[in-house]
Amino acid sequence: MCGIVGAVSARNIVPILVEGLKRLEYRGYDSCGVAVHQGGELRRARSTSRVAELEAQVAADDVSGGTGIAHTRWATHGAPAVHNAHPHFSRNRIALVHNGIIENHDELRAELKGKGYEFLSQTDTEVIAHLVDHLYDGDLFEAVKNATHRLHGAYAIAVFCRDEPHRVVGARLGSPLILGVGEGERFLASDAMALAGVTSQIVYLEEGDVVDLQMGKHWIVARNGQEFRSVQREVRTVHAHTGAADLGPYRHYMQKEIFEQPRALADTLEGVEGFEPDLFGDDAYRIFKEVDSVLILACGTSYYSGSTAKYWLESIAKISTQVEVASEYRYRDSVPNPRTLVVTISQSGETADTMAALKHARSLGMEHTLTICNVSTSAMVRESKLAYITRAGVEVGVASTKAFTTQLGGLFLLTLALAKLRGHLSVEQETQWLRDLRHLPAALQSVLALEPQIIAWSEDFAKKENALFLGRGLHYPIALEGALKLKEITYIHAEAYAAGELKHGPLALVDAEMPVVTVAPNDALVDKLKSNMQEVRARGGELYVFADADSRINSEAGVHVIRLPEHYGELSPILHVVPLQLLAYHTACARGTDVDKPRNLAKSVTVE
Structure with a gap:
């Protein structure tokens, strides 16, 4: 993993490939590369630096061509190094890029070595390149189809051959891949954003699909057991967002995105005039009437938003709620309940662990599914019966900020919709919650004004190597999210x-x-929490307290207090997480780390 772009065109597609990689930089990566068909040969450039360095390299080497593929890699097999970077070649005939993990790569590697193939990397991807080359008999499409029968695991691949100019073949299973349809040209990408400004005509390839791209035409076949059948996939008009590129007055995208939260939350809640089930889809009323419990599946920051929602759902909607780490859920024995509402949460809607958990829940007979997501066209949204699309906009920083607060907004709406349907929300309460939600963006703006005080704290934190975060009740998951932000960046x-x-x-x-x-x-x-704080002070610990204006916690020796402007009741977690984001951000700036692209992390985790 992490990002794929490919193209077949009569024009030089290297600028398109490189620009596509730039649009995918938000996912996080540790190397990048591009390969094209040029002068009857394969040409390639790879780098362990940023895409901008790759762009300079292809310009200096005069790399150009009408058929090519490009990739940003987040290392899974083999260290971040040029020889492990994609695209991978096989015998200077096959060029291939890959997202996902091939689970039987060791077995295939041993087999291919026995056939004389030399391996130059530690990646599982090079195994696929050599396998396609071994199966190639003059028809790349057939070679890729046959190769997919041998692959165990998840993959999205794009491949072209020296001997077949103007042809790229793609395939996917368990990892996203889309087809872009242009005038006389065709494109592949792992994300529609990679093709923004190139084409808005998008085909979402389905599990097991193999696609053949040629000049101005394409064919798709769907895998059915050991056979393939020709299929037609709908061409959709998708206007991918491109407005995230301008940093404006901010130093980093993360800072920009923290300060975009009032607007993002206002957009997410726009048009909400009441808490009706149809906020979540046309069939939501029937489904909500049939459920008697909620199961939330998510990873990372999204898991903490789900953990916060558990408190809301049980205290306001009075409905039993479980929250599971998606990567663990599918691998343990659980007791399925067909009357459960299965809620998946994901910024990208492509998180492999969460998608797999959703499919596992459905395989157990739990068909009432809802996804809360920032991407309306994502695989998870398409897989679920109901959805709520947050409107955070593009989030470039790897450490999630505005995606988290907008997820909380969507989950609070879900809570109130279930509460109203179950008879636990009076007319007066509904009116008050609407008033509070409409004021929330202004309240967030007031919290952001605390930034100068938080910067002062960050200078102390920059000298530390360890920190503890404490919270109680509804704010315990917010403490977890604050600790995650600090360690991430x-x-x-x-x-x-x-x-x-x-x-x-x-x-x-x-x-x-x-x-x-x-x-x-x-x-x-709060009184219980004060007792816990005294336990810290008695041991010489230094307290940094984010308190409300009226919480009667005062600054003194060893106790530093920043007061939020107002207490916001059940919605308080949305306000209290913002200063934790700012603390992590400014501490990272003081330590000189790569804020937007922290080491070892990716934005959209499309492997298990």
Whole structure:
């Protein structure tokens, strides 16, 4: 993984390939490359630097051609190095790029070595290139189809051959791939955004599809067991967002996206005049009437938004709710309930673990499915019966910010829709919640005004290597998200705990060098939280407290307090997470890390 672009055209497509890679940089990557058919030969450039360096390299080497493929890689097999970067060649005849993981690559590698193939990388991808070459007998389309029968695991591939100019073949299983239809030309990409400005005519390839791209035409076959059959896939008009490229007055995309949250949340809630099931789809009323529990499946930041929603769903809608890490759920024995609403949460809608968990839940007979996602055309949305599309816009920074708060907005709407349908929401309560939601963007703007105070704290945090985060009740998942943000972009080891758990082990870590960040809204648990804070102070720990204006927590020696402008009740988590984002961001700036592209991480994780 992480990003694929390919093209067949009469014009030089190298600028299109490189620009497509730039549009996919938001996913995160550690190497990149491009290969084209030029002068009857394969030409290639690869780099472990940024796409801008690759662009300079292809210009200096005069790499050009009308048929080619390009890739950004996030390392899974083999270290980030030029020899492991895609595209991979086989005998200077086959060029191939790949997203996903081939689980039987060791077995295939041994077989192909026995046939005389030399391996120059540690990747599973090179195995596919050599396998296609081994099966090639003058027809690349047939060779790729036959190769897919031998591959176990997940893949999206794009491949071309020296001996067949103006032809690219793609295939997908478990990893996204789209076809772009242009005037007299065809494109492949892992994301419609890669083709923004090139074509808006998109075909979403389905599981097992193999596609043959030629000049101004294409063929698609669908895999059915060991056979393939010709199919027609709908061509959709998709206007991919391109407005994220301008940083404006901000230093990094992450900072820009933190400050876009009032607008993103307002857009996500736009048009909501009441809490009716049809916010989630035409069939939502029937489905919501039939469910008696909720199962939330998600990974990373999305998991923490789901963990927050559990408190809302059980306290407001009075419906039993489980939250599962998607990567664990499908590999354990569980007790399925066909009356469960299965809710998947994903920024991209392509997260492999979450998609696999959704399919597993459906295989167990749980057909009531809903996805909360930022991409309306994503695989997860298409797989689910219901959906709520957040309107965060393109999120470039790998560490999620506005996607998280808009997910919380969508989950709160789900809570109120279920509460109303189940008779737990009065007319007066509905009116008050509408008023509070409409004020939420302004409240967020007030929190952002705290940035100068948070910058001062970040100078202290930049010198630390460890931190603890504490929260109680509804704000425990917010503490978890704050710790995740700090570790993601600053590389400071950070852990979060329910504050009541402090004395059950983590207190052993507390000393003067361990900053303890505390999320302290003025809610029913604030007095309990104050007792936990005293436990920290008694051991010489340094407290950094995000409190509400009226929570009666005062600054003193060893206790630093930043006050949020107002307490926002059940919606308080949406406000309290913002200063945690800012703290992580400014600490990362002070430490000089790569904020938008932290090491080892990818934005859209399309492998298990």
